[in-house]
Amino acid sequence: MKKLLISLFIVPMMLSCTGVKKENVNRSGEYMNEPWRPQVHFSPENQWMNDPNGMVYFEGEYHLFYQYHPDSTVWGPMHWGHAISKDLIHWEHLPIALYPDSLGTIFSGSAVADVNNTSGFGKDGEIPLVAIYTNHSHEKEANGDIDYQTQGIAYSLDNGRTWKKYEGNPVLDNPGIRDFRDPKVIWHKDREEWIMALAVKDRVSFYSSTDLKTWAFESDFGSGVDHGGVVECPDLFPMTTPDGKEKWVLLVSLNPGAPNGGSGTKYYIGDFDGTEFTSDWPAEKEVWLDYGKDNYAGVTWSNVPDENGSRLFIGWMSNWQYANVVPTEKWRSSNTLPRKLTLKEDASGNLFVQSEFVETLDKIASEWEKGNVLTVNPEEFPAYQYQMNVETNESSLFEIALKNTKGDKAIFLFDLEKGLLTFDRSNSGQTAFHENFTDLVTAPLDFGPVTEIEMVVDQSSSELLVNGGRLQMTNLVFPQELLNNVEVVESSQTKVVSSQVRGLKSIWK
Template identity: 50%
Template sequence: MELPLLRFASCFALITLLACGPTAPEEVVDAGSSEVSEATYQEPHRPQIHFSPPANWMNDPNGMVYHDGEYHLFYQYYPDSTVWGPMHWGHAVSTDLVHWEHLPVALYPDSLGYIFSGSAVVDNDNTSGLGQNGEAPLVAIYTYHDPEGERAGRDDYQYQGIAYSNDRGRNWTKYEGNPVLPNNTGIRDFRDPKVSWNTAAGQWVMALAAKDRISFYGSDNLIDWEHLSDFGTDQGSHAGVWECPDLFPLPVTGANGESKYVLIVSINPGAPNGGSGTQYFVGEFDGTTFTVDPSFAEDVTDEQGVWLDYGRDNYAGVTWSGIPEEDGRRLFIGWMSNWAYANVVPTERWRSALTVPRQLTLHQTPAGYRVFSQPVRELEQLRTDEFTIPEGEESANRGLSDRFSVPANAPKELELRYALSPDSKARFGVELANGKGEVYRIGYNAASGHYFSDRNSAGPATFSEDFVGDLELAPRVMDGAEVSLHLLIDRASAELFADGGATALTEIFFPTEDFNQIRLFTEGDGVRLLEGKGYTLTSIWPQLDR
C-alpha cells in the first residue's frame, strides 16, 4: 500500500495534510453499522455488484482469508473522511463472495503507527501459540507506518506487526511483542507482507515489497522471521515503487500436472496506461528463492512488464488464503481505482470500490505463460432475464436497451463471440450512452490487435487531468479468427474479460447521469457476431435487488 505521491521527493506536506484530513462528510457512517439503508447504496455512481464501504475512504484489499465458511475481506480504510488518511483495516465477510456483511473496524492505528496493507492466515497448527482452547487462530500480518518517523526523515518508519483473533475474526488483539519484523534494511518502502504456508519448506513464507524488489522471509511461528532472498531488481518494470506482492502456485491448465509459481507485484506509477497497475512473473519457488521461468524472462527484461489487467482501475489486488483443497481455486480481488486520481473522483459519501472477485488460472498461450482472469462463478446468481442476440453481421450493430430489464441503469452482463475475416480492420464492441450525449465505448480493434476502452466522452473529467487522454489499450494475447468479449457493466465501471480471460481491462467512469442506453457497434467490415447473451444483474446489497 503506497501513500499517494509517495514516490515524489517529499511526503511531509502530504502526510501533514492527510493525517489531519479535510472536513469530514456531514454524515459519517460506521462501516460496521447494520443500518445499510437503500439511500446508502443508491447515490450517484454507487456500484451495485461491487463491494464498497457504506461511507468514507477505502483503498487496497487486505487480509483476505477463508475460515469457517466465511470469506473475510479487510481493506485500507479511513473512517473520518473521503480522502486518504491514517489507515485502519475495515472488515466485511461473505459466505458466497457476492453478498457482504459489514463488520466494525478490525485494526486501528496505535503508538507504532498507521495500519498499512498486509495479509491474514489460518494458523491451523497453532505454530504461533496464539490460539486458545485447541482452536486455530486467525493471524493478520501487516505493515506499521510511523508518520512521526517519516517526518523526522528516518529510514525505518515501516515495519511489520501481527494481530490475532480467536473468535472468527470478530475481535483482534495486537501481539504485545510488535514489531515482529523491524526494519533494519535502510529501505523506506518496506511493506505489504503477504504470508502463506510453504509445505515443501515446512515454514511460513512472507513476500514483502522493498522499494524496487520483493524480499522473502521465512518463519516457523509467524513471530520470528529470517531473511531468505530477494527478487526483481533487474526484472520487470521499475517505473514506480513496488508494493502489494503475492506468491502462489498455479497448475498450468491442460498441461498434465505441470505447475508454476506466480508472483504478483503492484507498481505506482508505471502501469502501461498510466498511474498504478499490477504486473506479474511466472517461475519457480524452492521455498527460499523465486526464479523466473526462462521462457517468461524475455518478457520482463529491459523494464518490460506483463500485466494482470491493462485497464487503469485494478490495483493492489491479492488473493484469498485458506481456500479449501476441494475448491482449489485461486481467488483474487483488486482496488478499482488509480492513485493518479483516486482522492478526487466525484463521489461524495464514499470513495472507491473493489473489482468483482476473480478466479486466476495459468495457461500456455502463443505469447507464453499467461495468467487468465475470470469472474467467479458465484456471480452468476445475480443473473436475471437472460436473452440471446441473433447471429449475423447485422447483429454486430444493434441496440440492446429494450432487451435488458428495468431499471435502465441496472448492472448488466454480456457474453459476445465474434468471427473475424483474415483481412478485417474492423473496430467493434459495446457502447453505453445517456440523454446528456455522454458515451463510453469498450471493445476490440482488429487493425491494431488491441482491446480498448474509451471514457473520454463518458462525463466531465475536470476533477483530474489524468483521468482522460489516450485510449486505454490492451494487447490481444490469443490468436485465431474468433474474438470473445465478456463484460460486467455496473453504474460507473466496466470490466472486460476477453478471449476467455486472457486479457482483462477494468475501467471506471462518472457520467453526469447514469448510462441508460446500450448497443453493439461495428465500424468496418469483416466481423460477424456468432453468439451473444445478455443478463440483467440484481444488486448485491440488501433490499436493493429487484
C-alpha cells in the same frame, strides 16, 4: 469467419440491444444508492478505501479487510476496514478490525488461518486467525527517519470479529530502508514454514518463520531493476499448469509504472524452492495482469479449499493518479469483482494467467433471454446483463460503444489488424477532476484472433475480459446516468447475428 461472443452485465436499466430508448430505475433513498455507487461491486458504506488486505477464508466466510480512513473521503491515517461474504458476491460490513497504535498506522498486509497453531495464540484447540501488517510511523517519517515502516501481527480467536495485537510487535524491524511494507504470508507445505513476500523499494524480499513471530531473511527478487515505480503489495502462490505440474506466480504492484500510467499490477511465472523465486522470464519483462487504469494492489485469498490449482483474487478499482479526487462524495473507491485465476498455455506453449469472474455471480442473475431486441421490466428485476454474438475475422475493425441518453459514451475499439485494443472515456461524463483521466487506454491483442468478450458494467466502472480472461481491462467511468445503451459498430467484415440478456440484482438489497 470466427464467432465473437460479447456479454455485458449492466446495472440497472431497461435494455434494448439495438439502441431503443431506455430509462434508469429510480431507487432514491435506498441503502448504498448514492450517485455512481456500485451495485454489484464491494464498496465501503462511507469514507475512503484503498488496497484490499488480509483476505482469508475461514469456516465458511471470505474475509475482506481493506485500507480504510474512517474520518475522510481522501487517504489518511490507515485502519483495516472489514467485511465478510459467504459467496464473494454479497457482503456484510463489520466494524473496523485494526486501529493505529503507538507503532503507527496500519498499512497493507495479509491474514492466515494458523491451523497448526504454530503461533501459540490458539487455546483449547482453537484455530487462530493471524493478521500480518505494516505499521507506518508518521511521527518518525516527519522527523526525517527512514526506518518508519515495520511489520506487526495481531490475532483473532472469534472468527475475525475482534483482534488482539501481539505484545512483542514489531515482529520484523526495519533494516534502514524507506519502503519496507505490505507483507503477504503463505504456508509452504514442503518446508513446513511460513513464507513472507515483502515489498522493499525496487524488489520483493522473502522471509521465513516457523511461528509468525520470528522472521529470517531468505532472498530478493527484482533487485536493481528499474520498474518505473515503487514495488507494492506482492503476492506469491503456487498454481497448477494444464498438464498438472506446479508453478509459482508472483504478483507485483507498481506505483507508478503501469502501462497506461499511474499504478498497476504485473506478474511473473516461475519456480520457488522455499528460499528463492526464479522467474521464467527476465525481471525487466512486463506482463500485466490488467491493462486497464483501475485494477491495483490486488492479492489472493488464503486458506481457500483446493480449487484445482486456481486462486481467488480481488483488486482495488482505482488509480493513484486520481483516486483522491474522483467525484464521489459519501464514499470513495470500490473493489473489482472477485476473479478466479488459473494458469493456461497458449499455442506456443507459453504459460499465462487467465482471469474469470467468479461463478457465484450467477446467484444474482435471472435466466437468459434471447433475441435481437430485448427489453425487461426494471420494476420486476432492476438490473440486467446481456450477451451479444458477433461474427468477425482476424483483420476486422469493430467498436463497442457504451452510451446513455445524456450523450455520455465510452468506446472500445478493437483493431485486430494492428493487434490493439483502445478504450476512450474522454466523453464518458465527469472527467475534469484529473488531467490524466481522459488519456486513451490501450492493450495489445497479440494472442491471436479475438473469439470471446465478456464485460461487466456497473454505475461507475467497466470490467472487460477478452478470450475468457486472456486479457483484462478494468476502468472507471463517471457518467451522468448509467451507460445503459450498448452498440456494436460494424465494419464490412463484422456482423451482429444474435443477442441475449439476463438480469443481475443489486447486492445491497
